Each structure stands twice: as C-alpha cells, then as structure tokens.
Amino acid sequence: MSIQNVTKLFWGIEAVSRCSFNINGGTVTGIIGPNGAGKSTLFNLIGGQYIPDYGDILIGEKYVTGFTANQVAQRGLFRTFQVAHEYPRMTLIDNLKIAPINQKGESLLYNLFSSKKIKEEEIIYEKKALEVLKILELDHLKNEQAGFLSGGQKKLLEFGRILMSEPKIVLLDEISAGINRTLMQKLITIIKTINKEKNVTFCVIEHDMDLIKELCNTVIVMTQGSVLAKGTFEEIVKNKEVQEAYLGLEGQ
Structure with missing residues (x-):
C-alpha cells in the first residue's frame, strides 16, 4: 500500500x-x-x-x-x-454470516432463479462463521445477541467480521x-x-x-x-x- x-x-x-x-x-x-x-x-x-x-x-x-x-x-x-x-439484536453467528461482501443473496436474479445456490452459500458461511468464532474463543456465545457482549468482546466480533x-x-x-x-x-x-x-x-x-x-x-x-x-x-x-x-x- x-x-x-x-x-x-x-x-x-x-x-x-x-x-x-x-x-x-x-x-x-x-x-x-x-x-x-x-x-x-x-x-x-x-x-x-x-x-x-x-x-x-x-x-x-x-x-x-x-x-x-x-x-x-x-x-x-x-x-x-x-x-x-x-448489530446488537442479531446473534454473534448471524453478525458474522452477513459480513462477507458480494453474497449471492444480495442479487435479485439469484433470489429469483438460483435459491439453491444461495442456500448452499449460506451453509458455507455458517461453517466459516463457526470457525472464526472458535478462533476468537467466542463460539460458546454463538447464539447470544451481540448487544450483550462486553466492549472487548465486541471488538473481537468486529475483527471476526473482517476475517469473514x-x-x-x-x-x-x-x-x-x-x-x-x-x-x-x-x-x-x-x-x-x-x-x-x-x-x-x-x-x-x-x-x-x-x-x-x-x-x-x-x-x-x-x-x-x-x-x-x-x-x-x-x-x-x-x-x-x-x-x-x-x-x-x-x-x-
């Protein structure tokens, strides 16, 4: 750079x-x-x-x-x-799943004609999100709302969103x-x-x-x-x- x-x-x-x-x-x-x-x-x-x-x-x-x-x-x-x-009202795992850019679910055409591919991608991102949460040692909180995390845990979660x-x-x-x-x-x-x-x-x-x-x-x-x-x-x-x-x- x-x-x-x-x-x-x-x-x-x-x-x-x-x-x-x-x-x-x-x-x-x-x-x-x-x-x-x-x-x-x-x-x-x-x-x-x-x-x-x-x-x-x-x-x-x-x-x-x-x-x-x-x-x-x-x-x-x-x-x-x-x-x-x-996103405070979303779970940790959902915060991570929506993080990757250019997801197929963002496309109107994919939503209309390729819902199967969207579901396949969602499975991939959920698996990856679990891996990232494990790296961050937050996997035990995967289904908790992000708004209840401590300030330090929120920073870890934000870093995890980048890793996605x-x-x-x-x-x-x-x-x-x-x-x-x-x-x-x-x-x-x-x-x-x-x-x-x-x-x-x-x-x-x-x-x-x-x-x-x-x-x-x-x-x-x-x-x-x-x-x-x-x-x-x-x-x-x-x-x-x-x-x-x-x-x-x-x-x-």
Missing part, C-alpha cells in the same frame, strides 16, 4: 498534510503520534470514509483515491473503528481501547497467526507502546498531520525528534 502526498483539509486547516509512506505486503505496521496528529483521519481517507483533497492512495499498483468504503473493500482492504460496530471477508489489508484503529490485558493478548496472538499463515497486511493505530513493540515490524510516527519518522521500534524510541515531539522527553 502506498500513500502519496495525501492531504485533507477541514475548514481550511490541514488535518493530514502531504503525508507519504509505503507499507510492504505481509507486514504489521504501527502508526503512533499524539492526539490530533491525523492518524484516524488518515485511516478514514484510506478506508473510503473521507476523500483526499490532494494526493493519491494505492493498493498494490491500483489507485483507490476517492474510492468509497465498499469499493476499497472490493480490493481487499477493511478496517475497524475505535468504537466497535455490531478474506482481507488482504486490515486497518486497526486503537484495538487496545476498552480491552483488558487477557483479551488484548489473545487478539495479538490472533493477528500474528493470521499475518504469518495468510500473509495479511496489518496497519495499527495504537497508544499502547508495549503492544506496538510486540506486534509491529515497522513504526510510523505522525505529528501535525505528517510523517515525522519511520523505522523499527528501537529506532523510533532512540529518535530525538520523536522524543521531543511525541514522547515528551525534550530536555532530558
């Missing part, structure tokens, strides 16, 4: 300013920075929630600048949000927020496994430096809407500009 001079203005103020970086396939990249650095706005631009005022976004060699969230998802990119989104769509790139926005350390360690293990076994690329916005250190191959530091530094966790921690701008170590 390539971000090229991406800029987003709100009322004339640059929330993201000429932001550029590349993320190699099959890696886990962390994005850190103080509040207001433009991290979540950047995710909204990549994920299709916002349209850049300037610059380009590429997935592989294909431009996706200005694409909608659905169009970006068609190219294998999915994201989570700081607050998990679920066979993602190539996943953007994770502050996954540790509202999650206890036990659930967090479980999610870290799942991310590492999927990254290794399925070569899924992850990009993570996070304030928890222990998580960034454990999970990420590369760390990007943002400040004032731009990239300040990029490197390994060890390189970033030793970077004086980062210490002054983000870690609050100026003068030490």
Whole structure:
C-alpha cells in the first residue's frame, strides 16, 4: 500500500498534510503520534470514509483515491473503528454470516432463479462463521445477541467480521481501547497467526507502546498531520525528534 502526498483539509486547516509512506505486503505496521496528529483521519481517507483533497492512495499498483468504503473493500482492504460496530439484536453467528461482501443473496436474479445456490452459500458461511468464532474463543456465545457482549468482546466480533471477508489489508484503529490485558493478548496472538499463515497486511493505530513493540515490524510516527519518522521500534524510541515531539522527553 502506498500513500502519496495525501492531504485533507477541514475548514481550511490541514488535518493530514502531504503525508507519504509505503507499507510492504505481509507486514504489521504501527502508526503512533499524539492526539490530533491525523492518524484516524488518515485511516478514514484510506478506508473510503473521507476523500483526499490532494494526493493519491494505492493498493498494490491500483489507485483507490476517492474510492468509497465498499469499493476499497472490493480490493481487499477493511478496517475497524475505535468504537466497535455490531448489530446488537442479531446473534454473534448471524453478525458474522452477513459480513462477507458480494453474497449471492444480495442479487435479485439469484433470489429469483438460483435459491439453491444461495442456500448452499449460506451453509458455507455458517461453517466459516463457526470457525472464526472458535478462533476468537467466542463460539460458546454463538447464539447470544451481540448487544450483550462486553466492549472487548465486541471488538473481537468486529475483527471476526473482517476475517469473514478474506482481507488482504486490515486497518486497526486503537484495538487496545476498552480491552483488558487477557483479551488484548489473545487478539495479538490472533493477528500474528493470521499475518504469518495468510500473509495479511496489518496497519495499527495504537497508544499502547508495549503492544506496538510486540506486534509491529515497522513504526510510523505522525505529528501535525505528517510523517515525522519511520523505522523499527528501537529506532523510533532512540529518535530525538520523536522524543521531543511525541514522547515528551525534550530536555532530558
């Protein structure tokens, strides 16, 4: 994935300013920075929630600048949000079953003439949903309504919805927020496994430096809407500009 001079203005103020970086396939990249650095706005631009005022976004060699969230998802990119989104009155398994894009049941023609194929696909998705719930260790709650889950469990469920769509790139926005350390360690293990076994690329916005250190191959530091530094966790921690701008170590 390539971000090229991406800029987003709100009322004339640059929330993201000429932001550029590349993320190699099959890696886990962390994005850190103080509040207001433009991290979540950047995710909204990549994920299709916002349209850049300037610059380009590429997935592989294909431009996706200005694409909608659905169009970006068609190219294998999915994201989570700081607050998990679920269908509270639906069961966990049904939340997962409806997640995959381009289902045959969405087509009027299939509904009219190929109901058998729709039922066959539903069986496949139910089996896959059970597998995902087992990975997340939520299978014992498969028939419970999602609205009764804890905040941490809802984040696991949202992550499971992404897994149902066979993602190539996943953007994770502050996954540790509202999650206890036990659930967090479980999610870290799942991310590492999927990254290794399925070569899924992850990009993570996070304030928890222990998580960034454990999970990420590369760390990007943002400040004032731009990239300040990029490197390994060890390189970033030793970077004086980062210490002054983000870690609050100026003068030490």
